[in-house]
Amino acid sequence: MYDMKKILPGLIIFAGLMTFPIWYNGGDAGTLPKPEKPSNAKECVRPTEYMRTSHMQLLNEFRDTVVRESERGAIKEAGGVTYDDKSLMLGCMKCHVSKKKFCDECHTYAAVKPYCWDCHIQPKETN
Amino acid sequence: MKVLYPFIAVLALVALAFVGVKAAGLQYLFGVVIPYMAFAMFLGGFIYKVLHWAKSPVPFRIPTTCGQANSLKFIEQNKLDCPSTFWGVTGRMLLEVFLFRSLFRNSKAEVHDGPKLVYGSSKYLWLFGLIFHYTFLVIVIRHMRLFVGHVPDFLHAIEAGDALFQVGAPLLYQSDLIILLAVGFLFLRRLINANVRYISLPADYFPLFLIFAIAVTGILMRYFLRVDIINIKQLAVGLATFSPVLHGEIGSIFYIHIFLVCALMAYFPFSKLMHMGGVWMSPTRNMANNSRMVRHINPWNDPNIKPHSYADYEDEFREFMTDANIPVEKE
Ligand code: HEM
Numbered sequence: 420m421y422d423m424k425k426i427l428p429g430l431i432i433f434a435g436l437m438t439f440p441i442w443y444n445g446g447d448a449g450t451l452p453k454p455e456k457p458s459n460a461k462e463c464v465r466p467t468e469y470m471r472t473s474h475m476q477l478l479n480e481f482r483d484t485v486v487r488e489s490e491r492g493a494i495k496e497a498g499g500v501t502y503d504d505k506s507l508m509l510g511c512m513k514c515h516v517s518k519k520k521f522c523d524e525c526h527t528y529a530a531v532k533p534y535c536w537d538c539h540i541q542p543k544e545t546n
Numbered sequence: 547m548k549v550l551y552p553f554i555a556v557l558a559l560v561a562l563a564f565v566g567v568k569a570a571g572l573q574y575l576f577g578v579v580i581p582y583m584a585f586a587m588f589l590g591g592f593i594y595k596v597l598h599w600a601k602s603p604v605p606f607r608i609p610t611t612c613g614q615a616n617s618l619k620f621i622e623q624n625k626l627d628c629p630s631t632f633w634g635v636t637g638r639m640l641l642e643v644f645l646f647r648s649l650f651r652n653s654k655a656e657v658h659d660g661p662k663l664v665y666g667s668s669k670y671l672w673l674f675g676l677i678f679h680y681t682f683l684v685i686v687i688r689h690m691r692l693f694v695g696h697v698p699d700f701l702h703a704i705e706a707g708d709a710l711f712q713v714g715a716p717l718l719y720q721s722d723l724i725i726l727l728a729v730g731f732l733f734l735r736r737l738i739n740a741n742v743r744y745i746s747l748p749a750d751y752f753p754l755f756l757i758f759a760i761a762v763t764g765i766l767m768r769y770f771l772r773v774d775i776i777n778i779k780q781l782a783v784g785l786a787t788f789s790p791v792l793h794g795e796i797g798s799i800f801y802i803h804i805f806l807v808c809a810l811m812a813y814f815p816f817s818k819l820m821h822m823g824g825v826w827m828s829p830t831r832n833m834a835n836n837s838r839m840v841r842h843i844n845p846w847n848d849p850n851i852k853p854h855s856y857a858d859y860e861d862e863f864r865e866f867m868t869d870a871n872i873p874v875e876k877e
Contacts, residue, residue, distance in 0.1 A: 440693035440786035449695025472772035475715040530697035
């Protein structure tokens with residue numbers, strides 16, 4: 420083989436880049452998120468499976484209907500309780516009382532940083 | 547046919563993954579076994595190919611010269627297009643690899659009324675080729691967030707830049723729109739331009755369709771058929787730490803997406819996509835044009851065969867040459 424002085428380092432760099440997740444993790448899979456379940460309710464405003472995958476689309480929909488069509492109507496009646504707002508602060512956070520222990524749990528893991536809280540007030544964290 | 551067969555092949559891959567997961571319940575096969583096999587084929591195949599190429603000696607300087615060579619002092623050398631030094635070659639290679647300089651030179655020839663042959667510059671291939679490769683790179687780098695447990699800051703930065711306009715939720719990535727546009731252009735170029743269509747083979751269309759399908763399934767997954775990213779990340783990080791777990795429900799669209807990616811990885815080392823490694827090894831680009839400064843000795847020369855100059859040759863055969871009336875230099 421020829422030119423191995425150049426080709427070998429090249430191949431090593433290539434293999435290093437391609438296996439980045441393997442050596443970067445170093446066998447450590449990180450901790451799975453454990454979002455805190457609300458204590459004041461049994462079910463979410465939509466089926467849990469849908470919420471896990473699509474809550475951001477639901478929020479987007481709420482935002483659009485509130486801000487563009489000024490339709491703040493109730494989200495849903497769950498267990499006889501009406502949540503009067505299609506609202507982040509006054510809806511979701513009524514049950515999911517902690518942003519840190521709920522939203523952030525998953526978001527840190529999935530590496531997303533929703534910018535919503537730049538404007539929306541987040542609940543006071545209890546500890 | 548040249549367009550249809552690769553198209554059908556990609557559809558067949560999609561159908562295979564869909565049926566395998568939906569009807570046969572082969573989540574483990576498509577989520578764990580095939581990804582490992584495909585990655586091993588990609589990495590092993592890539593290295594094998596490069597080492598295989600490294601076996602060919604390139605004893606002579608064969609750079610494509612596109613400018614004035616190093617010559618007399620008062621003739622200006624084109625240092626990038628006909629480099630004669632290490633740094634010249636380095637500059638040429640970097641521009642080639644990162645900016646696709648040789649595509650920038652692309653020209654087109656057209657016959658106008660007259661008949662008159664007209665040459666013009668044609669930068670579209672360069673532009674869309676460059677856009678395509680960079681958006682692909684950005685997308686692949688962004689995907690690393692699914693594979694690493696603790697996501698480094700530079701990934702957040704790339705993601706924030708890509709979602710700069712903060713459209714909708716989940717945020718729209720510009721790279722998603724741009725890659726479809728760029729692949730679409732590269733495909734239409736092969737289809738519409740008669741000259742290019744004539745030389746295009748199924749092996750040219752297949753990777754285009756495959757990459758387009760990967761992008762489309764990814765986009766469907768992000769913006770339309772939402773999937774559970776937490777479960778997917780658990781699987782992906784598991785793959786990267788060699789302890790894969792399939793946990794909870796993951797939509798079939800995800801399995802289609804990664805099956806297509808696996809097909810791409812497995813196909814990569816044995817296809818034209820190996821230009822990724824090949825561009826670094828092109829002797830027409832990576833050699834300095836210094837034949838007049840450095841003596842290059844052919845490595846497979848048999849040392850027992852001594853050089854035989856013309857003068858020696860004439861000495862040896864002078865008699866016969868004069869007999870045959872062949873002119874000789876020394877009488
Ligand atoms: C050749 C490599 C790949 C390409 C070109 C590609 C392309 C894409 C594209 C264009 C999207 C749309 C959203 C975005 O841009 O992030 C996407 C999403 C996605 N891809 Fe890939 N992909 C590749 C490999 C993979 C692999 C190996 C996995 C396995 C874990 C994967 C999992 C996903 C997931 C889970 C999403 C949805 C992300 C979200 O909703 O934010 N992709 N892909």
